[in-house]
Amino acid sequence: xxxxxxxxxxxxxxxxxxxxxxxxxxxxxxxxxxxLMKPGTRGAGETNVVSLTANDDQTARNMRELFAEAGxxxxxxxxxxxxPWYNGIRKTTSNEVKDGLDALSELLDLLPDLETxxxxxxxxxxxxxxxxxxxxxVIKTAHPSPMVRNINPAMYAAIAPAWAEAVK
Numbered sequence: 001x002x003x004x005x006x007x008x009x010x011x012x013x014x015x016x017x018x019x020x021x022x023x024x025x026x027x028x029x030x031x032x033x034x035x036l037m038k039p040g041t042r043g044a045g046e047t048n049v050v051s052l053t054a055n056d057d058q059t060a061r062n063m064r065e066l067f068a069e070a071g072x073x074x075x076x077x078x079x080x081x082x083x084p085w086y087n088g089i090r091k092t093t094s095n096e097v098k099d100g101l102d103a104l105s106e107l108l109d110l111l112p113d114l115e116t117x118x119x120x121x122x123x124x125x126x127x128x129x130x131x132x133x134x135x136x137x138v139i140k141t142a143h144p145s146p147m148v149r150n151i152n153p154a155m156y157a158a159i160a161p162a163w164a165e166a167v168k
Contacts, residue, residue: 001110002027009084009103016085021078022051030078032116032166035104036143037123038096039086050079062144069160072167080107082127097126108134116166120144139166 002021009018019039021027039050040057049055052064052074067074083092083100092100104127108114117136119125121143131138141162142148142155149156 005107005110006084012099012103013085013087016087017048018084019086020049021080022049022054022074024051024053024075025078026076027078028110029113030111031113032076032118033078033080033111033114034118034120034166035124035127036079036081036120038081038083038090038092040090050081052079058146059144062146062149066144066160066163070164070166072163076167078111080104082124092123101127101130105130105134108136118163118166139163 006018006020010016017039040055040059052060052067064074067077081100082104083096084103085096085100108131115137116139117127117131118139118141119127119131120141124143125140128138128140139162141159142152144156144159
């Protein structure tokens, strides 16, 4: 089901790429979904998979450390982006967010066991209304970027404890 979903997204915007879901994750059986905003230029944008283990950009390294601190296993978490299309540009437009929320609504229908969604970063927080309306438990955290880690250590330190709540 998720492979077909990704193919549909790719056909909607053929000028963009849409990374695959991590094949080592829970896929359709996910109970927890971590949502970031958009595939990164050094992560999924390069590897074409949304994965903590396949990607080695600084955000993925930070996320691996935070997962370990929170007692989470990458294989138990589905990772995705509010805006799944990668166009080589870091910023998102309001149209991309609207299209992404429509696509996210479709994804939620493909995840029957989903209980909790973690919105990673302020940009991903745009999905809160949609998720709340579907009855999801929503956890909002800062983005684990090097910038947040260096500029606001207290905000960064709050991420792992919040992520640990996702599996309780």
